[in-house]
Structures are given as C-alpha cells and as structure tokens.
Amino acid sequence: MQLPEDFINYTRPLMGDEQFNAYLRSFTEEVPVSIRLNPLKLGTDGSGRHQAQGQPWLVVDGEPVPWCTEGYYLPRRPQFTMDPLLHAGCYYVQEAASMFVTHILRQLFTEEIVNSKSVNSKSVNSKLLDLCAAPGGKSTAAIAAMPPGTTLYSNEPIRQRASILLENITKWGYPGCTVTNSYPKDYRRSGLTFDIILCDVPCSGEGMFRRDPATIGEWSLQQVEKCWRLQRDIVSDAWACLKPGGVLIYSTCTFNTKENEENVRWMLTEFGDAEIVPVAIEPQWHITGSLLEGFTEPVYRFIPGITRSEGLFVAVLRKAAKEGSNSNAAHLNDKKSKSPKGLNILTPPIESPARPTGACYQGDARISKAPLNQQSLANKETQESSIFNLQSSIFNASYSQAIAYLRGEALQLPPDVPRGPVAVAFQGHILGTVKNIGSRANNQYPKEWRIKTTHVPQDYEPVLIKESL
Secondary structure, X not given: OOOOHHHHHHHHHHHOHHHHHHHHHHHHOOOOEEEEEOHHHHOOOOOOOEEEOOEEEEEOOOEEOOOOOOEEEEOOOOOHHHOHHHHOOOEEEOOHHHHHHHHHHHHHHHHHHHOOOOOOHHHOOOEEEEOOOOOOHHHHHHHHHOOOOOEEXXXXXXXXXXXXXXXXXXXXXXXXXEEEOOOHHHHHHHOOOEXXXXXXXXXXXXXXXXXXXHHHHHOOHHHHHHHHHHHHHHHHHHHHOEEEEEEEEEEEOOOOOOXXXXXXXXXXXXXXXXXXXXXXXXXXXXXXXXXXXXXOOOOEEEOEOOEOOOOEEEEEEEEOOXXXXXXXOHHHHOOOOOOOOOOOEOOOOOOOOOOOOOOOOOOOOOOEOOOHHHHXXXXXXXXXXXXXXOOOOEEEOOHHHHHHHHOOOOXXXXXXXXXXXXXXXXXXXXXXXXXEOOOOEEEOOXXXXXXXXXXXXXXXXXXXXXXXX
C-alpha cells in the first residue's frame, strides 16, 4: 500500500524508526475485528460471561479487549448484517481503541468526579454530551459505562449520518438518550451544560489508513491544516458547554501532533481553567504517550502494529471548579438547566427494542423543533404506551423468520398469536413490531433500517451463544 510521501516524511521522524516500521508492518497483518456487548440486554456476572434472563451468553471464540469489560476481539469477520442479535442491539461492532472511552469514564467517574464514598453513584444524575457522535460507537459505549440515571445527548451535524446515529442509539435501548442533528455552536447557544463532553472531532484520518484505504487518497498537508483549525472551533464551543469541574474527552483518529498534542497545549493556554487529567493504564496495552518534544502531559495514542487496534489519540481535560463550589458530586445533581433552544431533535421510527420482560428500555429521542424542556412529558407518555411492555404479544421468530422480518417481509404468525400489535423477537431479544391481522402480519420495521441484500444464508452463524447450564 502506497502511503503519501508527505505523510511518511512527517510521521517517521515523529514516531521514530522502530515505531514507524511496526506501523508499516501492520498493513501486512489482518485488521482486528471487535465487538462490544450491551450490558443492558445481556448483563454481566463480573466474570466475563454475560447474562440475559438468567442465561449466560458467550462470545464465540472471543478474546477480551483488555481496556473494556464488554469488548471482545473476534477471530474473523462474520456477516454481521445477517445476525438478528446485532439488529436487536445486543452488541455493537466497534474498533477496539474506541472502546477506551469506557475505561476513562469508569475510572474518572468513580475516582475523580464522584470521589466520595458517601455518594451513591446509582443516584447521581450526570449529563453527558457526545458532540460528534455518528455512527454511535462512543455514545453507546459511554452510556453503558455510566451509572443509571445518566442523561445522554448524542449529536451529529450531518443529517444522513445523524439518521444512522439515531438508528444505533435506538437499538442500543438505554433510557435518557436524546439524538440531535445540530452544530456545536447550536449547543453553545442552547443553554445546556454538561458534566462530561466527548469530542471525537473530525480529523485527517491517518489512523484509519489500514482499515479504510480510501482515506489515504483524501489525506494531504492542507487537510491537516484545515482540520486542526476546525477542531479548535469545535472544542471552544464544547468548553463553553462544560460545567465547572466537568470533564472533556478529546479524541482524533490521526497521528500528527498538530491535531493532537498541539491542540491540547492550545486548550490549556486558551481556556485558562483547563487541566490535564491522567488516566491509569497497563504497560501491556502498549499505549504510546506524547510524541511532541517538550510536551510531557499524559495523553494516549494507539498505533496499529503496537497496540491491537487502529489509530487513536485521546486526552482528558477538566474544567476548574469555581471557587467555593463542590467540584465532586454536587454539580452532577444540578437540575436547574436552562431551557435549550435551537437544537434539532430527532426521533426513532419505532421505540427501542427491549428485553421481553415487561420493562421498557428505550431511548428517549423525540422529533420536534420545540425546545428540549418539553421532552420529559413526551418521553413519559411514550414509555407508558410502548408495546414492548406487553408481555402477552411477543412472537419469538426462527432465524429465517427473523431475517425475513428484517428484510421487510410480511410474516405468517401461528393462529394462537393475538391480533393487533405484536413484538417480533429472536432468541428472546426484540427486533421490532408487526400488526397481526390474522391472515398475515404486516411488517412495521422501518424501511431505512431493512436489510437490503438479497443473499440470505441458509444457516445461522452466531456471534453470541447461550452457555449450557
């Protein structure tokens, strides 16, 4: 694979010959495939096995991602599209380095933000914003890593990408999630403030060269210059939305220091009230620190060939607490948020697939141009009327029936299935709904979510299996 000469001339001295040669060798190796399980739908017993309705689940031939409790490497890439459990939100296909956000949040939330044994983390209502969120990997990882009661705003400025984000957030199924299609400046104007903000900013994409060769042709030194300037604009808007004592997690999928260390150094100088937050890591993870001469602050760089991942850079910054304020738990329970204005809120075409237990686990995204302070009422009404609370109207489909449903086909249900709305499930996990009229069941799965391919495998190749008890 031919890398741009300008990239080589810049990156080899930056990394050094040993690291850069390891990076080059990674192009001859298999790209790692990894997934992250959904603890809401599969649960966990703390031993690496995941539970659903009392039944342990295992990842087929999975190997744990060391920095993420729910993350697993797979030995090969299966046909994810043809796995109903993916569509049900039981797991998310995510690059391993991006799962590092779960390690950061769990460590900082318990040790830095709460930082008090007297605080019950389950009762802490924190607000989290993922500002550049599509397709949803870090958002779903973040909400799963945080305690119950966390509110997530997941945002994507580009409309088409926001639709994909909405689908993934909906399928993930956590309550307290709002998906927006707005710009960072709109959040700055909205009046909303947050305890944690994820800024996975648009970048020159150097860390994606191995996984997505198309990014090589899009790279240039001019693009790097354009990106670091845009990143500073985004971070400035984000910092204005961060509460005193709050944490900003800055990340890119690139290697150069202009978009990474130099931007972090600029933040520390420009904002005045920013400080770097260290994150404990293990040596065997082979995470690389700062590559900028004279910059010794703790930052975290994942380099293919050195870490088992694609490229990623992460830095964690905290906004200083105001004098006289409690920088630990008090600000997390702040319920005096201003009424936000000017955010474009999206809504899922169906309620989030949930476990068929009678409980309703769905995202709270709504569609409206109205201010977000009207959302709480709409969310409550939606949860009370959701058909996923109807335990008597769930049809557990076979594999072929589940695939037919996901392709948008009408189903023929057994005569004992009640007429009216029926939830379609696969191995106990709900995919969506049909309207049973007796002679057939009309498919209500959203058209934009349907499987488009006409090639349907005869046999199911599971990624997750239930362990025999």
